[in-house]
Amino acid sequence: MSEIIRAPKGLAGVITDDTTISKVMPSTNSLTYSGYAVQDLAEHTSFEEVAYLMVNGELPNAEQLDEFNAKEKQYRSIHEDVKKAIRLFPKEAHPMDFLRTGVSFLGMLDDRVWDNSSETNMDKYIRLLAKIPTIAAYSYRHSIGEDFIDPVASLSFSENFFNMCFGQVPAEAVVKAFDVSLILYAEHSFNASTFTTRVITSTTSDMYSAICGGIGALKGPLHGGANEMVMHMMKEIDDPSKAKEWMLDALANKKKVMGFGHRVYRSGDSRVPTMHKYAQKMAEYTGETKWMDMYEALKNTMLEEKGIYPNLDFPAGPAYYMMGFPIDFFTPIFVMARITGWCAHIMEQTANNRIIRPLSAYTGVAQREVRPLEQR
Numbered sequence: 001m002s003e004i005i006r007a008p009k010g011l012a013g014v015i016t017d018d019t020t021i022s023k024v025m026p027s028t029n030s031l032t033y034s035g036y037a038v039q040d041l042a043e044h045t046s047f048e049e050v051a052y053l054m055v056n057g058e059l060p061n062a063e064q065l066d067e068f069n070a071k072e073k074q075y076r077s078i079h080e081d082v083k084k085a086i087r088l089f090p091k092e093a094h095p096m097d098f099l100r101t102g103v104s105f106l107g108m109l110d111d112r113v114w115d116n117s118s119e120t121n122m123d124k125y126i127r128l129l130a131k132i133p134t135i136a137a138y139s140y141r142h143s144i145g146e147d148f149i150d151p152v153a154s155l156s157f158s159e160n161f162f163n164m165c166f167g168q169v170p171a172e173a174v175v176k177a178f179d180v181s182l183i184l185y186a187e188h189s190f191n192a193s194t195f196t197t198r199v200i201t202s203t204t205s206d207m208y209s210a211i212c213g214g215i216g217a218l219k220g221p222l223h224g225g226a227n228e229m230v231m232h233m234m235k236e237i238d239d240p241s242k243a244k245e246w247m248l249d250a251l252a253n254k255k256k257v258m259g260f261g262h263r264v265y266r267s268g269d270s271r272v273p274t275m276h277k278y279a280q281k282m283a284e285y286t287g288e289t290k291w292m293d294m295y296e297a298l299k300n301t302m303l304e305e306k307g308i309y310p311n312l313d314f315p316a317g318p319a320y321y322m323m324g325f326p327i328d329f330f331t332p333i334f335v336m337a338r339i340t341g342w343c344a345h346i347m348e349q350t351a352n353n354r355i356i357r358p359l360s361a362y363t364g365v366a367q368r369e370v371r372p373l374e375q376r
């Protein structure tokens, strides 16, 4: 080690490694996955195509997509023992804890858990991609005391998730809005949960352990948990005509308002215009304009007062609510999408690894002698 560098708190503004997976460009409020603009992917591809792109660096051709989809569909069901475990979960526990425990169980059932070769990791990735929605949907059914609905191979990734949760596939507009949200949530460079997965991977631990860590990091309201907090906030305000006053009061009391601000984007989140468009479509579809009216009032007041822009969680929260999902399942949906980015980063870290091990500056008491118990 040559020089010791003091990094800013929260590693703000620090580049810790190279990546080819995605590029966040705050100066132009843009985001690309392997060079493709995220809003183009959202409009012109399916989530399955993006899931392929994330770990292969190229969009699939028809044959490659068929092969990828066939594997994903084949892996959707989960082991009987995981089903039994879900039935034992406390119904009132948070669904992110269901998911973290479910993924941990999948790891214990995989006899290749220690095999971090790229071939095996690619297979583990498709398994996780396929099984996480099943764990999330079964957990939802368990939490409301209903029987599980098994995955259906003839349905797309998003259609199958709706079917496993609600026993039916909604209108195309709803499925498309959901698919778009997954594409937008798929990847975002070295955010807190992705960095967590890379730290765990850097110790040469296994993919399941890294994903459990990622789920733990994403759960926090300063990160993925914000989409749930946005909807709790909107429900608390309840009336769009009260939104401005609510925001002024929150700012006067120096509250952090969920769904606003971003470590990297300072003048707008690249993903918000697309998600806003699809949240608006959900309002048109449901005929319920209340949440998007409130969205406008909160956004405008925040911009006027503080110049702080909404992040992706702000339109995603009401969009998921209008699709019929319970609020505490919003962050598990985020996991269903971000598993793609996490696994791509896990494989990238594995391919060119050095253990991530920073230093700390000690600010505790000076070195001292241990006195025997009777003298203390």
Ligand code: COA
Pocket (backbone or CB within 6 Å): 010, 221, 222, 223, 224, 226, 255, 256, 257, 258, 259, 260, 261, 262, 263, 264, 308, 311, 312, 313
């Ligand atoms: N509500 C109110 N004020 C906010 C704010 C918010 N959501 N986000 C940032 N600010 C203010 C801070 O209070 C700070 O003001 P100050 O300089 O007067 O102290 C300034 O903007 C800079 O914010 P800071 O907390 O230093 O930014 P950060 O990069 O450390 O944190 C977030 C980024 C995302 C964690 C932060 O904006 C936040 O907590 N947002 C709400 C949670 C959220 O939506 N998370 C999802 C992220 S995608």
